[in-house]
Amino acid sequence: MVVGVVICDCGEKLAKIIDYNAISGAFKNLKVPNIKISNLCLDPGIGNLKTFVQKNSVDKLVVGACTPKLIEYKLRQAISSVKEFEFVILREHIAWPNKANPEKATKKAIILLKAAVAALNTKEKIKQETYPVEKSAIIIGGGIAGLQAALDLASEVKVYLIEKEETLGGNLRNMGKVFPGEIVIQDVLNKKIEHLKANSNVTIYTNTNITEIFGKPGDYEVTIETPSANSTVVLKSGAIVVATGIEESKPIQLDLGYGKCQDIILQSDLALMLKEGRIICPSTGKKPKQVLMGNCINCRDENHFYCSNICCTYSIHHAMELLEQNIESIICYMDIRAPYKFENLYRQAREKGVTFIRGKLQSIEVGPNGELMVPVENTLTSELYELTPDLLVLSSALVPAEGSEKLAEMLGLKTKESCFISNLYSKTNTSQTTQRGIFIAGSAFTPMNIQDSISHASSAAVKTMKFLKEGTLTRDLLVPTIDEDLCNGCATCRDTCQFNAIVMIKKSDTDTEIVQIASVDPTKCKGCGTCSAVCPTGATQLANYQRGVIFTKIETIMNTIKEDQWADPVIIALTCEECGSCGIDIAGLSGFEYPVNVFNIDVPCAGRIGVIDILKAFVDGADAVLVVQCPEQSCHFMFGSHNTNLMVQFTKNILNEIGFESERLANIEMVSSDPDKYVKSIEKLNDIIKKVGPNPNK
Amino acid sequence: MSITWVEKTKRRYLLDLILKLAVKTPEIIEVPEELKGFGTIIYDSAKCIACGSCTRMCEDTAIILDNLFDLKSLDNLPKDSNAKNRILLAEFIKKLKRKEPENPIEIPKGLLGIGTINLNLSKCIACKECVRICEYEALSFKPEWNLKEILENFQKN
Numbered sequence: 001m002v003v004g005v006v007i008c009d010c011g012e013k014l015a016k017i018i019d020y021n022a023i024s025g026a027f028k029n030l031k032v033p034n035i036k037i038s039n040l041c042l043d044p045g046i047g048n049l050k051t052f053v054q055k056n057s058v059d060k061l062v063v064g065a066c067t068p069k070l071i072e073y074k075l076r077q078a079i080s081s082v083k084e085f086e087f088v089i090l091r092e093h094i095a096w097p098n099k100a101n102p103e104k105a106t107k108k109a110i111i112l113l114k115a116a117v118a119a120l121n122t123k124e125k126i127k128q129e130t131y132p133v134e135k136s137a138i139i140i141g142g143g144i145a146g147l148q149a150a151l152d153l154a155s156e157v158k159v160y161l162i163e164k165e166e167t168l169g170g171n172l173r174n175m176g177k178v179f180p181g182e183i184v185i186q187d188v189l190n191k192k193i194e195h196l197k198a199n200s201n202v203t204i205y206t207n208t209n210i211t212e213i214f215g216k217p218g219d220y221e222v223t224i225e226t227p228s229a230n231s232t233v234v235l236k237s238g239a240i241v242v243a244t245g246i247e248e249s250k251p252i253q254l255d256l257g258y259g260k261c262q263d264i265i266l267q268s269d270l271a272l273m274l275k276e277g278r279i280i281c282p283s284t285g286k287k288p289k290q291v292l293m294g295n296c297i298n299c300r301d302e303n304h305f306y307c308s309n310i311c312c313t314y315s316i317h318h319a320m321e322l323l324e325q326n327i328e329s330i331i332c333y334m335d336i337r338a339p340y341k342f343e344n345l346y347r348q349a350r351e352k353g354v355t356f357i358r359g360k361l362q363s364i365e366v367g368p369n370g371e372l373m374v375p376v377e378n379t380l381t382s383e384l385y386e387l388t389p390d391l392l393v394l395s396s397a398l399v400p401a402e403g404s405e406k407l408a409e410m411l412g413l414k415t416k417e418s419c420f421i422s423n424l425y426s427k428t429n430t431s432q433t434t435q436r437g438i439f440i441a442g443s444a445f446t447p448m449n450i451q452d453s454i455s456h457a458s459s460a461a462v463k464t465m466k467f468l469k470e471g472t473l474t475r476d477l478l479v480p481t482i483d484e485d486l487c488n489g490c491a492t493c494r495d496t497c498q499f500n501a502i503v504m505i506k507k508s509d510t511d512t513e514i515v516q517i518a519s520v521d522p523t524k525c526k527g528c529g530t531c532s533a534v535c536p537t538g539a540t541q542l543a544n545y546q547r548g549v550i551f552t553k554i555e556t557i558m559n560t561i562k563e564d565q566w567a568d569p570v571i572i573a574l575t576c577e578e579c580g581s582c583g584i585d586i587a588g589l590s591g592f593e594y595p596v597n598v599f600n601i602d603v604p605c606a607g608r609i610g611v612i613d614i615l616k617a618f619v620d621g622a623d624a625v626l627v628v629q630c631p632e633q634s635c636h637f638m639f640g641s642h643n644t645n646l647m648v649q650f651t652k653n654i655l656n657e658i659g660f661e662s663e664r665l666a667n668i669e670m671v672s673s674d675p676d677k678y679v680k681s682i683e684k685l686n687d688i689i690k691k692v693g694p695n696p697n698k
Numbered sequence: 699m700s701i702t703w704v705e706k707t708k709r710r711y712l713l714d715l716i717l718k719l720a721v722k723t724p725e726i727i728e729v730p731e732e733l734k735g736f737g738t739i740i741y742d743s744a745k746c747i748a749c750g751s752c753t754r755m756c757e758d759t760a761i762i763l764d765n766l767f768d769l770k771s772l773d774n775l776p777k778d779s780n781a782k783n784r785i786l787l788a789e790f791i792k793k794l795k796r797k798e799p800e801n802p803i804e805i806p807k808g809l810l811g812i813g814t815i816n817l818n819l820s821k822c823i824a825c826k827e828c829v830r831i832c833e834y835e836a837l838s839f840k841p842e843w844n845l846k847e848i849l850e851n852f853q854k855n
Contacts, residue, residue: 534812538786615790615794619794650809657800
């Protein structure tokens, strides 16, 4: 096993700051093969590196260049014989922030490169495993999103479409014209259903319930039950698309008379009336003269904290349709939220004579003859009205369709505070759920209008196709390994894992006892390492980020610093590879200059950092430790950042109790766009070290 | 061996009866050998790694994980323990500490894998399932019944 070092001076630009000869000299003394290349990102540079790798038969490589976000992909493509890389970001992390301090910058570069070499020496070779993927998809829910996803997928793979109702179409079955105007949705639906039925790749199961879901990404077994056939069928598929949609909540618990008076209905009831062209007051059967609509019912309050997104627009649309039939309508609203082009619809409605009152309905009285009396306060003018509409239509909160909670549990998916199914990462991957191989389409994710549902479903179809198309799933086994002798089956790791990647299995079956141990499913694991941070025994170790690797890095950094007689205090920064490391890249790119005495150690997710990793840095003499992590809400691994906050808090509690200054430990939640947070905290930690003195453990 | 809810209510009934009959504060009483259902579980926090196996095993919820962690218990950690992470933690704290820890420290809510357990003797029916599951010998069984503590506990709840 040969570890090589390649350093790049970015077209000699970095050579003004960093002394590349000193680096080469240092590694020559250590007899580590090394090479300086002027432009590693260009083809001649790559060519030189290839020759270097072949000549020295290097099989692990330390790269000191720009950020791996720019160069890693190209290197991995070009040098396929090397799988294990360590990146030391000479440009963004070392040279640029220390233009005024070239001597120290060179020292820092050597220290971090040595630590990377030492870490690579302890890392094992990454194994790869391939799993078969069944080239078919199950789509749960036959509403507009499910239909669209099925249509998009059916051109390439087998599709099973499962619908619990008798007919396809979901909520849209009961709608006529839909906003913004003249589209008759039944035509659209019928066409889609026709196409689906004509496609031989598609099997449609209506009136069908799911009773059991087994398996793992690429290989699911879903048991369905069709009452008509009175039998169960087991479907095999590689991926699942959840398109369970929404329904209107029934505001029975509110003091709004819903369920007590026939003339108080929901928007979905009105939509059905409009579709059938028969607008009546259910109590009398007569056409109403005046219709009152109450928006934000059961919504944006303690029952459902969120905005349902589409009610404003469809209540305006319904009011316009009523106007065409000479029915006056009044809309009581909290705020009108009609985004995009629907603002035009709102303007038209006002011009054409729909009345808007800013005020939320609080209570409703029903008179002796069934007449409605609705008090409303116009909160813009503070006037009180007593309205007496013939028909009251409530726009009630849109909630996940019935049964979706149970389904989410069966699939092992996480739900948001609003009970809608959550996706993996809110900004960049909206149709991927927390489980690999399971995707989400349309309003099951959040209430959407028809256009958005269709686009979201298409996006889910693309993601599903990408997952299915290879027919296999290849995983670098950068996942935790379980030491069978150490594991005592406590299941702490299983309870921490948000991706259901850990299950407890039988270790041995003696006569009297069943001994269980943890087992990791690489197809589900995303490799954050939070499980290894919480493991009490140390049986769970994330491959390539084992305790030993992190410890080696810390030891090498601290030992080299001692040898080099580095006088400055030392800050060890444990940074996540997502927003943490990227944010530090951006700090360099944006021209921030900050103290040179910080040494970054990357981990895939800050969740990997356990209490012993932090204490190890202090034991070896670090004057301060900084943990850099993504914000809790936007952690790329769901729970990692939250766990880090707990770990840091706990470590501080320990330090306080043993009389070691806990201010030496800090953590920051950072997105890549606020690099100054990192810079400020480095400066702050330096001030703290000045105040409390060097680490007494040095 | 599984314990049904009937026994649980029966235990409460029994303690209630004892309480009604008692004319003086009871002391520790001995439990005859081989009599099932009575006895004391002894907890050694130094050996415990708060894995939570016993809490899951205890159907009577007599054991719960406490959100406090006593650093002093780390001093008596058995050297040959399987709990490598816990041994390292003890070693690092020993090196870093500049004063003796006094009070147990708080564990942030939601952090798993660390803590101590809390035994509620009045709920315990000495099924010894927790003793059996504990790989670290942090729990052991003693054939005696601390009636004084049990009754105090029972009255409190």
